[in-house]
Amino acid sequence: MATTTNAVKLGNALKERRTELELTIKEVARRSGMTDSNVLRIERGDIPQPRPETLKSLADVLGLELSDLFNLAGYVQPRTLPSFSPYLRSRYADLPESAAKEMEASFARIAAKHGYDPSGPYDGEDERE
Known part of the structure; x- marks a missing residue:
């Protein structure tokens, strides 16, 4: 179950990593095949639970573990871990x-x-x- 808290945590993690890599939102969007506005909306926590394929694209571009992004997005329930x-x-x-x-x-x-x-x-x- 995704919550607003999940969306904000996910967005913060993505923005932090993007900043570490010194990438712009525009560059992440280009590399992931997304629009600038969708990358920004995910980073702001405006999208409660981005689609798995979106998370996969972002994980690939940012060098993050897909399972970590799934967890932050609320796809993995703590009791199943x-x-x-x-x-x-x-x-x-x-x-x-x-x-x-x-x-x-x-x-x-x-x-x-x-x-x-x-x-x-x-x-x-x-x-x-």
């Missing part, structure tokens, strides 16, 4: 088990510090229409 532990164990497979546990504990502390509760509710779950 694995926990952080399997990622750590895969990504840092050469580290000892104790290091993986230490990273998990560090992540849990950071998440708690910022008010993250892994048991939910997730964005949009507790809103009423």
Whole structure:
């Protein structure tokens, strides 16, 4: 489920990366086959959930992970993702088990510090229409 928050986060991530690469909106539009106005609207968060093929084009032009853009756009629901532990164990497979546990504990502390509760509710779950 896409939300306004998703659209703004996606737009901010795209604009930040475009700025890092020193690309203009016009250049991103040209390279992605989009119009300038659509790139600008996505960056401003005016398009709640851009089409997957649009995200693919932007990911290719900006050198971003498509899965990250899908997540920011609200296509991937947090409950469908694995926990952080399997990622750590895969990504840092050469580290000892104790290091993986230490990273998990560090992540849990950071998440708690910022008010993250892994048991939910997730964005949009507790809103009423």
